[in-house]
Amino acid sequence: MNSQIISKGEKAEALFMQGYNCSQAVASVFADEMNMRDTDVARLTMGFGGGMGRMREVCGAVSGMAFVISALYADEGRASVYEKIQTVAEKFEAENGSIVCRELLGLDKDGKRNPTPEPRTEQYYKKRPCNQLVHMAADIMEEFLNSK
Numbered sequence: 001m002n003s004q005i006i007s008k009g010e011k012a013e014a015l016f017m018q019g020y021n022c023s024q025a026v027a028s029v030f031a032d033e034m035n036m037r038d039t040d041v042a043r044l045t046m047g048f049g050g051g052m053g054r055m056r057e058v059c060g061a062v063s064g065m066a067f068v069i070s071a072l073y074a075d076e077g078r079a080s081v082y083e084k085i086q087t088v089a090e091k092f093e094a095e096n097g098s099i100v101c102r103e104l105l106g107l108d109k110d111g112k113r114n115p116t117p118e119p120r121t122e123q124y125y126k127k128r129p130c131n132q133l134v135h136m137a138a139d140i141m142e143e144f145l146n147s148k
Contacts, residue, residue, distance in 0.1 A: 026061045029138055092136065
């Protein structure tokens, strides 16, 4: 039998393509490490999608990484958690030029905020890099955890 190892990035991208938002997709693939049910993780991270409630601020994929780090390392204290979040966020930013949703998507800062997500159509996926950003964020998080 030929078994292929699937990365957390591949799993997160698959979840995103199934309709999870960016934050849910990244955080959910680490449910086992956090000793949580993936359905609970998806519930708790829903509001971080679209750059925090679709306000296009910090990328939901980055927020998903922050959620995972908080869940895993909160006992180490705030400074330690912040340092770990900064480490993964800096790696994400180095690869993408930003951690801000609207900048990653090339959107106008003064654009009208709309809380309604766009339908997930073929055209939606063609014009957005979100699936790749989710993939990258989950891989960064996996690499970070493997280095600990």
